[in-house]
Amino acid sequence: MKFLARLILIGTLTYVLSLYAPWWVLFVVSFGVCFGIHGSSINAFIGGFLGVGLVWLVTAWVLDYQSNAVFTDKMVQLFPVEDGILLVIISGVVGGVCGGLGALTGNSFKQLFVKQRKKSIYS
Amino acid sequence: MKTFRFLFFLVLSIALGISLNSKIENVPPLGKILSPFEGYLQNIEKGEDPVNRVLAVESPVTVYFDEINIPHIYAENDHDAYFMQGYLTAKDRLWQMDFFSRVVMGRLSEVLGERAANFDKLNRRIGLKKMTYQVWENVQEFPEVKTGMEAYAEGVNAFIDELDYADYPIEFKLLDYEPEPWSPVKSCLAYAMLSNTLSRSEADLENTNAMALFGEELFNMMYPEQLGNLDPVIRKGKTWDFEPKKVVSNFRNIISKTPQTIDKPSPLYGSNNFVAAGSKTKDGNVIFANEPDLQLTQPSIWYATHLHTPSLNTMGVTVPGTPTILIGFNNEIVWGVTNSPRDQVDWYSIKFRNKSRKEYWYNNQWFKTEKVVEEIKIRGQASQFDTIVYVHHGPVVYDKNFYGDNEKINHAMRWVAHSPGNTLTAMYKVNRSQSYQEFETALTYFNGPPQNFLFGSKAGDIAVNLPGKFPIKPEGKGKFLLDGSQTDQEWTETIPFEHRLWDKNPDQGFLSSANQHQVDSLYPYYVWDHHYEYFRNRRINDRLSLMNNIVPKDFMKLQNDNFNYHASESLPAMLDSLDTATFTSAQRSYFTQLNTWDYFNEPELLAPTYYQLWWDILYNKIWDEYDTTNITVNKPHRYVTTQLLQNNPDFKLFDIIDTKAIETVNQLYYLSFVEAVDSLASLNNSSTKTNWAAYKNTQIPHVLKLAPFSRENINIGGGKGIVNAASKSAGPSWRMIVEMNPEGTKAWGIYPGSQTGNPADDKYGHMIDKWAAGEYFELLFGEDISQSSKVTSTLTIKPEQ
Numbered sequence: 001m002k003f004l005a006r007l008i009l010i011g012t013l014t015y016v017l018s019l020y021a022p023w024w025v026l027f028v029v030s031f032g033v034c035f036g037i038h039g040s041s042i043n044a045f046i047g048g049f050l051g052v053g054l055v056w057l058v059t060a061w062v063l064d065y066q067s068n069a070v071f072t073d074k075m076v077q078l079f080p081v082e083d084g085i086l087l088v089i090i091s092g093v094v095g096g097v098c099g100g101l102g103a104l105t106g107n108s109f110k111q112l113f114v115k116q117r118k119k120s121i122y123s
Numbered sequence: 124m125k126t127f128r129f130l131f132f133l134v135l136s137i138a139l140g141i142s143l144n145s146k147i148e149n150v151p152p153l154g155k156i157l158s159p160f161e162g163y164l165q166n167i168e169k170g171e172d173p174v175n176r177v178l179a180v181e182s183p184v185t186v187y188f189d190e191i192n193i194p195h196i197y198a199e200n201d202h203d204a205y206f207m208q209g210y211l212t213a214k215d216r217l218w219q220m221d222f223f224s225r226v227v228m229g230r231l232s233e234v235l236g237e238r239a240a241n242f243d244k245l246n247r248r249i250g251l252k253k254m255t256y257q258v259w260e261n262v263q264e265f266p267e268v269k270t271g272m273e274a275y276a277e278g279v280n281a282f283i284d285e286l287d288y289a290d291y292p293i294e295f296k297l298l299d300y301e302p303e304p305w306s307p308v309k310s311c312l313a314y315a316m317l318s319n320t321l322s323r324s325e326a327d328l329e330n331t332n333a334m335a336l337f338g339e340e341l342f343n344m345m346y347p348e349q350l351g352n353l354d355p356v357i358r359k360g361k362t363w364d365f366e367p368k369k370v371v372s373n374f375r376n377i378i379s380k381t382p383q384t385i386d387k388p389s390p391l392y393g394s395n396n397f398v399a400a401g402s403k404t405k406d407g408n409v410i411f412a413n414e415p416d417l418q419l420t421q422p423s424i425w426y427a428t429h430l431h432t433p434s435l436n437t438m439g440v441t442v443p444g445t446p447t448i449l450i451g452f453n454n455e456i457v458w459g460v461t462n463s464p465r466d467q468v469d470w471y472s473i474k475f476r477n478k479s480r481k482e483y484w485y486n487n488q489w490f491k492t493e494k495v496v497e498e499i500k501i502r503g504q505a506s507q508f509d510t511i512v513y514v515h516h517g518p519v520v521y522d523k524n525f526y527g528d529n530e531k532i533n534h535a536m537r538w539v540a541h542s543p544g545n546t547l548t549a550m551y552k553v554n555r556s557q558s559y560q561e562f563e564t565a566l567t568y569f570n571g572p573p574q575n576f577l578f579g580s581k582a583g584d585i586a587v588n589l590p591g592k593f594p595i596k597p598e599g600k601g602k603f604l605l606d607g608s609q610t611d612q613e614w615t616e617t618i619p620f621e622h623r624l625w626d627k628n629p630d631q632g633f634l635s636s637a638n639q640h641q642v643d644s645l646y647p648y649y650v651w652d653h654h655y656e657y658f659r660n661r662r663i664n665d666r667l668s669l670m671n672n673i674v675p676k677d678f679m680k681l682q683n684d685n686f687n688y689h690a691s692e693s694l695p696a697m698l699d700s701l702d703t704a705t706f707t708s709a710q711r712s713y714f715t716q717l718n719t720w721d722y723f724n725e726p727e728l729l730a731p732t733y734y735q736l737w738w739d740i741l742y743n744k745i746w747d748e749y750d751t752t753n754i755t756v757n758k759p760h761r762y763v764t765t766q767l768l769q770n771n772p773d774f775k776l777f778d779i780i781d782t783k784a785i786e787t788v789n790q791l792y793y794l795s796f797v798e799a800v801d802s803l804a805s806l807n808n809s810s811t812k813t814n815w816a817a818y819k820n821t822q823i824p825h826v827l828k829l830a831p832f833s834r835e836n837i838n839i840g841g842g843k844g845i846v847n848a849a850s851k852s853a854g855p856s857w858r859m860i861v862e863m864n865p866e867g868t869k870a871w872g873i874y875p876g877s878q879t880g881n882p883a884d885d886k887y888g889h890m891i892d893k894w895a896a897g898e899y900f901e902l903l904f905g906e907d908i909s910q911s912s913k914v915t916s917t918l919t920i921k922p923e924q
Contacts, residue, residue, distance in 0.1 A: 018158070056158070063167060078297070078829065
């Protein structure tokens with residue numbers, strides 16, 4: 001549940017805030033969300049990676065698709081990759097890695113304040 | 124441990140964030156540029172533009188856009204017209220405008236880094252920045268022009284203010300910098316930019332070198348001032364009924380060598396204009412054609428606009444960043460320009476008193492110099508400081524810090540363009556001229572760069588005018604480096620406007636110009652340039668004198684004419700010299716191709732390629748002497764070369780220096796023919812296409828030479844010296860045909876590019892293939908176009924409350 005909540009929250013907030021703020025707001029989002037809903041490091045990373053990465057990937061893919069990939073196919077010639085769709089995927093990965101790192105940072109920050117509690121049977 | 128882990132991730136996140144937000148070497152900031160929310164994907168046009176806007180105009184403005192996206196700005200006053208011109212030009216070309224202003228101001232290194240530093244230094248040294256500020260100062264005398272410059276800048280800034288990073292043109296994102304505010308001074312950049320392209324071409328130092336290398340007799344044969352069979356801009360035999368101003372005829376050329384010379388604009392890209400009077404046209408209306416040829420780039424050098432106010436209804440093209448229309452037409456008149464090459468630069472050798480360079484020797488005494496330190500800011504590095512020493516002639520461009528040949532050389536530049544005058548005011552007034560008289564008065568303000576102004580009017584007048592500032596010089600002066608210490612080496616006066624070159628309503632019923640010699644020897648002033656056109660002018664005049672009942676289509680055909688005049692004059696002798704009995708089969712087929720050719724450089728033909736291959740090899744063999752020297756000299760013109768081949772077969776330099784034998788002209792023809800056939804074979808072996816368009820490979824690169832935003836291998840014929848002057852990197856940059864129809868001016872136009880400068884736009888470069896095919900768009904024009912079916916969208920602007 002916490003994983004899904006993190007993922008959805010990171011994705012939604014990244015999407016909404018990116019419309020108004022610079023791209024690096026994703027660090028703030030994934031940091032904040034994982035500070036709020038912390039968990040294991042690997043869980044946090046994957047949540048951040050997928051949360052941001054999917055939003056970037058899908059948004060990029062939609063814009064690319066709507067424009068018949070014409071401009072991506074031009075831009076890709078400036079990069080050392082061959083295919084336009086690879087550039088879209090790379091966009092997703094770049095967003096994902098940043099999101100994942102932000103999430104790890106937020107999560108590990110929260111760990112500083114969390115005392116090890118006895119495991120509850122409900123969690 | 125936890126703290127360490129947190130700090131580790133924190134530092135890693137921040138480091139990643141910063142590096143993806145910055146340009147590193149040539150890699151653009153990947154985070155920013157790949158983000159689908161603000162990166163390159165945001166440059167894709169998103170459907171319809173808004174139809175209503177509120178902007179800082181004084182009254183409501185309506186803008187109609189046509190099928191090629193030309194804005195037709197209908198405003199109630201000048202301020203609003205120029206405000207919207209600035210706003211809409213920026214919308215399509217903001218990055219290009221910023222780039223132009225950085226070129227002129229010598230500030231390219233701020234965004235491109237060290238690789239542009241020498242370019243910036245050169246542009247500061249030759250004074251482009253200084254000139255631009257001077258133009259702005261001169262504009263102050265003309266409040267109406269000043270208002271235009273200011274309103275234009277306001278419009279550009281209104282657009283810039285609307286932008287977020289996501290909206291920045293892609294070039295800003297790739298180079299990772301922000302657009303900076305526009306200013307009225309920048310609105311004056313066209314003067315320095317066009318002067319730099321059009322009037323700075325000279326060969327004084329190259330000529331001085333050539334004179335030292337070859338001596339006077341050979342020099343005069345290789346670089347003659349006039350040759351027979353020329354067809355000048357001003358028809359031969361025109362007489363001049365004024366008393367010319369006297370000129371001091373003392374001057375002394377210096378014998379010296381300047382090993383390396385500064386970069387200069389190519390002397391000739393080729394531009395044509397021609398006009399037929401009513402007596403030559405089918406409907407009795409003046410028909411006009413103009414096409415300025417420049418280096419072709421994307422975004423295109425030109426931007427088309429239609430400005431309409433109660434006192435103005437003018438359409439045409441201008442350089443982005445410049446208000447008014449530079450080439451165009453209104454209800455009553457049409458005008459167009461070609462460059463009129465005419466020596467505008469002199470170089471003076473300067474002697475400094477000592478290494479401090481605080482004083483220089485002039486008129487037998489030491490005079491004080493002036494020093495200006497220019498700071499060239501360089502991205503990612505410390506600024507470079509360049510000290511420019513000024514003497515009364517002008518800036519000492521060549522000195523110990525710049526092309527100075529180990530402190531041996533100090534050359535000061537005197538360039539007529541350094542005193543800018545009121546060229547922009549002239550254009551402002553030309554835009555509003557309603558008759559020949561008004562047009563002529565407007566030209567009195569024109570100060571250069573020298574242009575052949577062709578004119579036509581609804582009233583039926585046709586005229587050509589060569590206004591501008593031309594120093595009065597004795598014959599032969601200004602071709603070589605001059606002695607900067609002597610008073611009599613300088614020019615002091617310029618030719619008065621009343622004594623300028625002009626012609627109006629000649630009996631022949633047509634006028635034209637194509638960068639050729641301006642006038643025959645009857646003109647009482649000395650006219651000279653180092654490089655003239657010899658072919659296009661003759662082809663155009665040959666055709667015009669034969670043409671009657673002209674309709675606009677005929678002029679379109681002439682603009683796209685591919686007749687290779689040079690081939691028609693050189694190839695017959697080349698072919699006749701060959702011994703056909705000894706041919707190999709490859710040589711025979713090469714020969715046959717050329718022997719059956721009609722001299723038209725059509726894109727699909729092989730013969731133009733065969734001719735060009737052969738000629739280029741021949742030319743290099745003839746002037747092989749030039750390859751043995753490492754000082755800069757210009758090879759003679761190919762027209763002169765052909766004349767020498769045919770009239771002076773014993774010319775000394777025809778001998779190939781690497782061989783013991785003394786080659787004759789016929790041997791040169793033969794040797795180069797054999798080599799040409801071999802080079803064709805190797806081209807064919809590597810399966811390179813050898814039809815003319817493919818071999819010539821006309822290209823339109825992006826200004827930053829980014830391959831995906833560039834075009835190459837454009838399927839167009841023509842070439843250098845051909846009316847359709849599309850060479851590898853230059854060509855017709857705006858083709859315009861105008862008929863002064865009494866029911867309303869009719870016009871057609873096209874340029875190799877698009878109004879939009881956005882490579883992400885579907886329409887980017889959409890006119891290129893039509894341009895190559897010789898097609899035109901009929902231009903929407905008139906007092907009221909609101910009901911025209913050619914209007915594709917309308918934008919209404921309301922003033923701010």
